[in-house]
Amino acid sequence: MITTRTRFDSLVAAKTWSPRDRPENDQNDPLLLERTFGRQVFGLRQMRSALESDVFKQLLSTIEHGEPLDPSIADQVAEAMKEWALARGATHYTHWFQPLTGSTAEKHDSFLKVRKDGRAMTEFGGKELVQGEPDASSFPSGGLRATFEARGYTAWDPTSPAFLLEGEASTYLCIPTAFSSWAGDSLDKKIPLLRSINALDRVARRALSLFGRKATRVAASLGPEQEFFLIDQEFYYRRPDVMTSGRTLFGAKPPRGQELDDHYFGAIHDRVLAFMQTVEIEMYRLGVPLKTRHNEVAPHQYEMAPVYENANLASDHQQLLMWSLQKNARKYGFVCLLHEKPFAGLNGSGKHLNWSFGTDDHNLLDPGDTPHDNETFLFFCTAVVRAVERHQDVLRACIASAGNDHRLGANEAPPSIISVFLGDQLQDVFDQLEETGSASASSQGGLLGLGVDVLPDLPKHAGDRNRTSPFAFTGNKFEFRALGSSISVSFPATVLNTIVAESIDEMTTELEEAVDGGAKLDDALRKLLANEVRAFKRIVFNGDNYSADWVVEAERRGLLNLRTSVDALPEMASPKNQRLFEKYGVLSPRELESRLEVRTEQYFIKVNIEAETAASMARTMILPAAVRYLNDLVSIANGASRADVRCRGVVSTARRVSGLLDELTSALDELDAQNAELGGTEMSSKARHMRDNVIPAMDAVRDVVDRMEAVVPDDLWPLPSYRDMLFVK
Numbered sequence: 176m177i178t179t180r181t182r183f184d185s186l187v188a189a190k191t192w193s194p195r196d197r198p199e200n201d202q203n204d205p206l207l208l209e210r211t212f213g214r215q216v217f218g219l220r221q222m223r224s225a226l227e228s229d230v231f232k233q234l235l236s237t238i239e240h241g242e243p244l245d246p247s248i249a250d251q252v253a254e255a256m257k258e259w260a261l262a263r264g265a266t267h268y269t270h271w272f273q274p275l276t277g278s279t280a281e282k283h284d285s286f287l288k289v290r291k292d293g294r295a296m297t298e299f300g301g302k303e304l305v306q307g308e309p310d311a312s313s314f315p316s317g318g319l320r321a322t323f324e325a326r327g328y329t330a331w332d333p334t335s336p337a338f339l340l341e342g343e344a345s346t347y348l349c350i351p352t353a354f355s356s357w358a359g360d361s362l363d364k365k366i367p368l369l370r371s372i373n374a375l376d377r378v379a380r381r382a383l384s385l386f387g388r389k390a391t392r393v394a395a396s397l398g399p400e401q402e403f404f405l406i407d408q409e410f411y412y413r414r415p416d417v418m419t420s421g422r423t424l425f426g427a428k429p430p431r432g433q434e435l436d437d438h439y440f441g442a443i444h445d446r447v448l449a450f451m452q453t454v455e456i457e458m459y460r461l462g463v464p465l466k467t468r469h470n471e472v473a474p475h476q477y478e479m480a481p482v483y484e485n486a487n488l489a490s491d492h493q494q495l496l497m498w499s500l501q502k503n504a505r506k507y508g509f510v511c512l513l514h515e516k517p518f519a520g521l522n523g524s525g526k527h528l529n530w531s532f533g534t535d536d537h538n539l540l541d542p543g544d545t546p547h548d549n550e551t552f553l554f555f556c557t558a559v560v561r562a563v564e565r566h567q568d569v570l571r572a573c574i575a576s577a578g579n580d581h582r583l584g585a586n587e588a589p590p591s592i593i594s595v596f597l598g599d600q601l602q603d604v605f606d607q608l609e610e611t612g613s614a615s616a617s618s619q620g621g622l623l624g625l626g627v628d629v630l631p632d633l634p635k636h637a638g639d640r641n642r643t644s645p646f647a648f649t650g651n652k653f654e655f656r657a658l659g660s661s662i663s664v665s666f667p668a669t670v671l672n673t674i675v676a677e678s679i680d681e682m683t684t685e686l687e688e689a690v691d692g693g694a695k696l697d698d699a700l701r702k703l704l705a706n707e708v709r710a711f712k713r714i715v716f717n718g719d720n721y722s723a724d725w726v727v728e729a730e731r732r733g734l735l736n737l738r739t740s741v742d743a744l745p746e747m748a749s750p751k752n753q754r755l756f757e758k759y760g761v762l763s764p765r766e767l768e769s770r771l772e773v774r775t776e777q778y779f780i781k782v783n784i785e786a787e788t789a790a791s792m793a794r795t796m797i798l799p800a801a802v803r804y805l806n807d808l809v810s811i812a813n814g815a816s817r818a819d820v821r822c823r824g825v826v827s828t829a830r831r832v833s834g835l836l837d838e839l840t841s842a843l844d845e846l847d848a849q850n851a852e853l854g855g856t857e858m859s860s861k862a863r864h865m866r867d868n869v870i871p872a873m874d875a876v877r878d879v880v881d882r883m884e885a886v887v888p889d890d891l892w893p894l895p896s897y898r899d900m901l902f903v904k
Contacts, residue, residue: 208459211456211459211460212459212460212462212464213459213460213461213462214459214460215263215338215339215340215341215460215461215462216336216337216338216339216460216461216462217256217259217260217336217337217338218336218462219235219238219336221259222234222235222252222255225255225256225258225259226251226252226255227251230248230251230252233245233248234248234252234333237333237334238333238334239392240391240392241334241373241376241392244333246301246305248301249300249301249302249304249305249331250300250301251301252301252304252333253299253300253301253303253304254299254300256299256304256337256348256350257286257297257299257348260286260337260339260346260348261286261297263339263346264346265286265339265346265347265348266285266286266287266345266346266347267283267284267285267286267345267347267348268283268284268286268299268303268347268348268349268350269281269282269283269284269347269348269349269350270282270307270309270329270331270350270352271349271350271351271352272309272329272351272352272353272354272363272365273354273363273364273365273490273491273494273663273665274314274315274354274362274363274364275314275315275316275317275362275363275364275769275770275773276314276315277364277661277662277663277777278494278497278663279494279498280309280314280354281349282307282309283347284303286298286299304331304350305330305331306328306329306330306331307328307329307352308326308327308328308329309327309329309354310327314327314354314362315773315776315777316356316360316362316769316773317768317769317770317771317772317773317776318768318769318772319356319358319360319362319765319766319769320356320357320358320360320362326356326357327354327355327356327357327362328354328355328356328357329352329353329354330352330353330354330355331350331351331352332351332352332353332365332369332487334369334485334487334488335351335487335488335491336351336462337349337350337351338461338462340461351365351491352365353365353366353369354366360763360765360766360769361762361766364490364663364665364666364669365487365490365665367665367666367669367756367761367762367766368486368487368490368665368666368668368669368672369487370669370759370760370761370762371395371668371669371670371672371673371676371759371761372394372395372486372487372672373760374672374673374676374759374760374761375393375395375532375672375673375675375676375679376392376393376394377676378676378679378680378683379393379532379539379555379676379679380392380393381679381680381683382554382555382679382682382683383534383551385683385686385687385690385696386550386551386554386696388551390534390535391534391535392534392535393532393533393534393539394485394486394532394533394534395485395486395530395531395532395668395671395672396483396484396485396486396489396530396531396532396533396538396652397483397484397485397486397489397490397493397528397529397530397664397668398480398481398482398483398484398489398528398529398530398652399480399481399489399493399526399527399528399529399658399664400467400478400479400480400526400527400528400529401478401479401480401493401496401497401500401526401660402471402476402477402478402524402525402526402660403476403477403478403479403500403511403512403513403524403660404473404475404476404477404511404512404514404517404518404524405447405450405475405477405504405509405510405511405512406475406509406510406512406517406900406901407508407509407510407900407903408504408505408508408509408510409508409895410895410899410900410903411510413893413894413895414894414895414900415788415791415792415796416785416788416789416792417510417512417517419784419785419788420514420781420784420785420788421512421513421514421517421578421661422512422514422516422517422518422578422581422785423517423518423519423897423900424785424788424789424792424873424877425789425792425793425797425877425880425881425884425894426518426519426881426884426894426896426897427881427882427884427885427896427897428519428520428881428897429896429897429898429901430898431898431902432473432474432520432521432897432901433472433473433474433521433522438470438471438472438473438474438475438476439470439471439472440469440470441470442470443468443469443470443477444904446507446508446509446904447477447507447509447904449507450503450504450506450507450509451468451477451479453503453506453507454479454496454499454500454503455468455479457499457503458481458492458495458496458499461492461495462492463481463492463495463496464481464482464484465479465480465481465496466480466481466482467479467480471522471524472522472587473518473521473522473901474521474901474902475900475901475902475904476521476522476524479496479500481496483529483531486530486668486672489664490663490664490665490668493663493664494663497513497661500513501513512524513660513661514578514660514661515576515578515579515581515582515659515660515661516578516581516582516585518897518900518901521901522587522588523581523582523585523587523588523660524582524659524660525582525588525656525657525658525659525660526658526659526660526662526664527654527655527656527658528654528655528656528658528664528667528668529649529652529653529654529655530652530653530654530655530668530671531651531652531653532555532672532675538651538652539551539552539555540552540555540556540559540651540652540653541651542556542600542601542651550697550700553604553608553700553704554682554700554704555679556601556648557682557704557707557708557711558675558678558679558682559653559675559678560595560597560711560714560715561678561682561707561710561711562671562674562675562677562678563593563595563646563674563711563714564595564710564711564713564714565674565677565678565711566670566674566752566755567593567714567734567735568735568737568743568746568749568751568752569670569674569746569747569749569752569755570593570646570655570657570667570670570671570674571591571593571657571735571737571743571746572737572743572744572745572746572747573666573667573669573670573747574655574657574658574659574662574667575737575739575740575743575744575774575778576659576661576662576740576774576777576778576781577740577777577778577781577782577785578659578660578661578781579657579658579659579662579740580739580740582659583657584738588656588657589643589644589645589656589657589720590645590720590721590725590726590736591736591737591738591739591743592645592720592725592726592729592734592735592736593645593646593657593714593734593735594644594645594646594714594715594716594720594729594734595644595646595647595648595714595715595716596644596646596647596648596715596716596717597648597715597717598647598648598717599717601648602715602717605708605712605715608701608704608705608708609705609708609709609712610705611701611705642656643719643720643721644656644716644717644720645657645720655667655671666770669761672761673755673756673759673761674755676759677755677758677759680759682703682707685699685703686699686700686703689702689703713732713733713734714734716728716729739866740774740778740862740866741778741859741862741863741865741866744771744774744775744778744862745771745859747767747770747771747774748764748767748768748770748771752767753767753768772858775858775859775862776858778862778865779858779861779862779865782862782865782866782869782870783850783853783865783869785873786846786849786850786865786869786870786872786873787850789846789873789876789877790843790846790847790850790876792894793839793843793846793876793880794843796893796894797839797880797883797893798836798839798840798843799893800887800891800892800893801832801835801836801839801883801887802836803891804832804886804887804888804891805829805832805833805836808825808826808828808829808832809829811825812825812826812829828886831886832883832886832887835879835882835883835886838879839876839879839880839883842872842875842876842878842879843876845872845875846869846872846873846875846876848872849864849868849869849872850869850872852864852868854868884896
């Protein structure tokens, strides 16, 4: 009898693993957090001490108020930045940017310069700080430039501070930058985000002036919550599907999954906690204000989240967090999976994007104690809901991906239907606005008594939360809950900023025209709010977004239900959305079309990789294991027959395995045929072929393989099982 020890070797290795190194930080230092935070960042404190006063003031005006950057200060900033980095062990610098791949990119250059006489010196000037020239030929551009057109530019973003990254034996300076083509087209996620931030700032300040309030700057804020899975690296290296695609393409449902709800908010295992602590300390050094860590719903699923920051900085920090999670997991024998659905039948991972906007001292989405008479809040909140109703198409498209298709609508995440949750208090206020144009009262929270004298009365909110809504108001912000865990937050934030800027702009214009025509501002505002609430009320839904009834109701309301990425992505570059992004200077039609092309190609490539991997694994790992088992059964049955011993169970099992082998061979032939047929030459038709033909063929192979796993003995099955991967810590 031939056996494989693969699974059992990996189990032994996983259970006997122990970290070689502990975090270097002194956990008994009472000032650990204060001493650590921002230590590897060339931030405002470092700039103030390193730069001349007038240079610092000029740079501060750019960072805090969006003033144009004075090129004359670049040399002084570069020199100070270099000296700071060298003093901390840096030998190289890089322009750190975010191409359309969704991750980050960097090309390292040494500070070293060798003079003609052979002497070495360090050099880094304003020219190197302000502009870089990485090869742009191999980054996705969606048709913005041909492959042979290699020139691309990176431009220093002074609003996001430079920082140091440490490797095993190296330290280098990272300078956040924008990335464009030679022709000036954006090839990255930062430029559109910065443009959208400016658009929102411009129209929001105009609206505030109408209400008699002056602001020097209105900025969007983000607080992205990051979910992820950890699995032992021993299992990861024995799962080709997880290695190539980030998720399991095969895997029978284990006897126990998340049914007991005992993992959620449970005590964090020591090994996991040590990993989280290492990530946190690294993030603190980089100035990332991580606040929360906890176990998520599924076994081996976790969440970490920061507090709010400026949208541009938060987007950069989110990329650093994903990098740190994946890097540090290896130190503790884990692999961090950021895929939206690593395990079928278990909750997937999302990235809830908490979003708001405001002045330096006031959140414009904070309703206060009496939201019914808070005119600015009602105006801006109405603008947000109006924007979601008008642009549900691009909101759905901006979070579309092959991975997220597995998660959305799977009774664990919001459906693909975009709707808004307001909660009882705001719903009551908006109902009053719809009826009369004004609201006279709003429900109050009060205190919640728990019926035990020793327990305090708790402040009770005026309404409950809705964890099933894709876009929910949660007290002083909106939470966009439909993002996938692997996605960059930059483009969803760009979309939110832009569509809300349009609403604010149009609503402000209407009020200005009414006031210019002789109406009082209060009267014009009441009329405007009443009309807008009636127009957008179909998008508001406070019930269970997971229910089948909501799908029917949403269709009755005329809401979009773009179930897959192939349905949603074309909406991104529709004529309506091209006009929107062009009007506010966020993306040109060419740039928007390029995003559609890149995202469609990424969908095709990812599904194609999965399909090729599934076919290879099934033929080279699963089929041989099942054949070995069938040979064993047949040998036993033949021997028993010669000994005149009846083995009905063995014969019955052999027939069952033989039938499964026939099924698998047939399903694999179909998958191979679909993999060979790529669906034409147009990327959109290739993506449709993946959705309509390849994915069903993959699912058919998986169905047979998962049934085989329930029959073939453990010592023959070549893959670590769900039971192994989910419960070994």
